[in-house]
Amino acid sequence: MLMKIAFIGFGGVGQALAKLFAEQRNKLKDDYGLDPIVVAVSDVMKGAVYHPEGLDINELLNVVKETGSVENYPDQAGLMKGWDSLTTIKQSNADMIVEVTFTDVKTGQPAIDHIRTAFEHGKSVVTTNKGPVALSYRELASLAERNNVFWGFEGTVMSGTPALRMPVTSLAGNDITEIKGILNGTTNYILTEMEKGKSYEEALQKAQELGYAEADPTSDVEGYDARYKTAILANYLMDTKIASDDIYCEGITNMTVEKIEEAKSANKKWKLLGRITKENGQVKATVKPELLDADDPLASINGATNAIVYECDLAGPIMLTGAGAGLIETGYSLLIDIINYQRQSAPTNR
Template identity: 75%
Template structure:
């Protein structure tokens, strides 16, 4: 049976996922028995279309590329236009809602309300939006469980690098005592450039010219982006109900050429580290701040815009995961990971249910 998919938001990441579903259609079917149809797309800037039998993905992507509007999709019998996001969630025949709207990370909106509505209407969700997971994980996870639906958010921490599912599945049986990582590629790139002799301002300007940093880099350089990801890791992997705003956060804006040079001269490196630690009494503490690491520390060798996480495990010892933390294809792939996992879970539920 085919999985029906509705997109809430259809920017670069949503379009990347649509392309992957089209390009990998044959291999997804043969390798996983997975078939899918995109039945709806709604975007605040691009318009909205729905067809219960599925949209032509080539036509959809072509129209968006040509006009920037999904509502310019050619009229066909049964096509409905003009639904808003909540109508699409409630009225469409989608099994999975792909929530990739532009969301205010400080409030988690509108993604939190979209996800809540989907769960209340017995629909599963995959998302790359950090806000809902960092700010409302426990409430939304409970709602998903109560309604028997799937919630995937692999791409919220390290894009297509499996920073969440890998420790849950591959490291099962370990107790993770500490997680520390480089969760923001922009700041790691800036620090790497400063090690080469650039000033903070010069390194930031280069990062912006390469597209690593936004015109307003505040979320990256002040550590806010890493703090939201730290909250997700704390909640999901450590079972600690930490709100992002409760996590101590310090960025790299005060970093100077002299501080970086002194660290290199002393066989150390500055890294903006997210650190989550389970204390002896069981409580979990978390922070985001620049830290000096020895040159032989596994994280010291992570340079440029790369992300990395070191999981301290009681049985397997330290496990290092590195990979891209951004990119349209990588982030689209993270959504595909979640959709495949949804398919496997649904198939297993059907087998168990007889």
């Protein structure tokens, strides 16, 4: 199936997906009947380019690498330049919008407006932006359903690790009564380093040096990133209306070496967990440091790795672990969403 794709945002994640399109073209076509054609890119910093018959992906990537602007793509008949994001969504012939802009997770913008506009114009969307799912899931899901379009957001929780699709597909038929997980690799890395004897400040500095933590690590260390992901899990998998601001949130900034050592002496470990529980139809969610027994499966998760446990009535506890970040992994999460959309659209294709 020929799929015309427009990138809204073309930073590291968008470029990683474009590279996957180029590198996996034959495999995608042979194995899944998928033929992705990039027709447009619109990026607030890198400019915009559109051609209804498609752009050469390798040329596009080279132009961005060498000049920093997609508008230096070679001129040709039918090529348009300079469209803003909303114009690209509305006027391009794209079937699928890849929404990977720099978005304020507290407001969900501009991604919410991009997604809403795409749905209103009959276009499907895949995104890795947490804000729209955490803040406007029900509105946008309803809009997608009314317009008979697809919305994929697998990468919003654990990047390329299928924390959302796996329970929906492979655990179908189970009643999931609890979800708990290490949803932020930065804080798990810091806690792991503190177990080795580093102070919180030393562990944070090392995380920043390795690129796990931002210069301003507030979203990670205060638990906000994990809270948004917990809200997504609660809304999508527990089918409940819960706003991220309504989830109790406590980060790791008050963690000390003394607390870590006390836990170790009691054969326990501290982990920052997102936890969602369902009891008698009521769903509650928290994000906070929790003291786990050393033999708890989540206690063995070290470094920047993420992990999640689904408590199922039939299958019992199921744990999924993997990378929660990374350009290739996040680009892959978008590709998986696109492949699954193609499978739904053309079920006779493998």
